[in-house]
């Protein structure tokens with residue numbers, strides 16, 4: 001079973017089951033997790049799917065692409081170590097379990 005845990009900025013957490021190939025952004029929206037917008041539909045053009053991946057899950061992920069890196073500079077909440085675009089991280093392809101923190105604003 002592939003899962004993602006979303007920690008919101010006020011201390012709550014939600015565990016979501018994910019299908020193979022679904023992005024963190026899409027899983028959050030499909031499961032009603034708050035504070036992820038996904039305005040561009042996953043094209044790495046809006047940064048409204050900003051997540052901060054917990055340290056223990058970062059090494060398994062692919063490196064930032066140039067587009068993702070540039071877009072994170074435009075995120076509403078300043079990027080941090082572990083910041084990624086949730087639309088670029090796919091279940092099964094990049095992780096089998098992951099935990100992310102959600103920024104206060106998108």
Ligand code: FES
Pocket residue numbers: 025037038039040041042043044045046047048049071085086087088
């Ligand atoms: S949904 Fe727009 S950058 Fe991820």
